[in-house]
Amino acid sequence: MTSSILPLLLFVAVATVTPGGATTLATASGTRFGFARSIPLMLGIAIGLALLAVVAALGLGSLLLAMPALQTIVKALGSAYLLWLAWRIARSGAPNAGNGPARPVTLVNGILLLWLNPKSWAMTVGAAASFALLANSPNRLAMLLGAAFGLAACGSLALWCALGALLARLFRTPRHWRILNLAMGVLLAVSVIPTWR
Template identity: 25%
Template sequence: MLTFAVALFFLIITPGIGVLTTAGIGAGFGAGSGIRFLVGLFIGTNLAALLVVTGIAAVVLAHPIIGPTLLYASLAYLLYLAFRIGWAGSRVAFIERKSAPGIPGGIGLQLINPKSYAVNTTLFSGFHFMAENPTLEIAIKFAIINVIWIPVHLTWLWAGVSLKRLDLSPRTQSVINKLMALSMVIVVVLAALPAAR
């Protein structure tokens, strides 16, 4: 169980679409908007995990037409987000919008996030510690995931809100945007490689 928790921590804390977007919303719109987005992201994370645990994700993604279509559509959208972040101008807002995406945006983002499915598949198909009671093991894994997920994502939100408070030069803010965009592209590519095989 400890190995599972440690692996989970490192899988979640590494920059992914969810945490980078959370930081961006915190930087662009403040803590309140970030919390609303996080609620949606939290729901989406658990829905994606449920789709993995029930096997629905595997069945859908294994379909010769639906699977690749969903994969490439989500990759295209996430790369579009990375482009928007990288060229958001000289203000750390990560995404130029008039309003924050809110709860529906968080749910939607996590449901199309390839990293979410890759991480959940790794966590639920490996790290067995209760082979005699797989249902209880799954319930405990959900609990551990959420206990670690919440503070990690709140930390990224705090980092974004803190960035907003700094009086950074326009050039520095532009560099931060481009680094975040590059991080998103790397995460999208790494998450998509196993799914594309």
């Protein structure tokens, strides 16, 4: 059984560590608020992804993918949310400048980020279909996928957030912070583009 789980673990590791909206948000939060204050965001994203994997394994995710109108609504809501976060990040200054968001993104907003992200739905539904034979029931598959995606997301988001916290040590002037925040905002906004392809 261990050898058959390795492809799943490789898939979720690659899927969660590659750059995207969640990883960009974790990096920006680590830069602005530090690692410890970004933990609720990272946990929210990881919990959201784990729950999404559970839902996909239980078959509800395929319902979303089968309904184009519902897909469009989720895409629009998710894109609007990510663009709003990108705007907030791009307009913020240095952490102690008094402009921009004063608090990190919350656990609930982290969950919402994943549930409104069609890419996350497609990724978890694809994993449920591809690795369905790893378990002898939908419930077991749901537990396996939920655990795999949740743990992989925790690790990858911690890595990206730590990178952000490390970057924060390099930025000393308000101009540096403006450039960094603008770059993070643009990257987050650009992460919306693949959703509409």
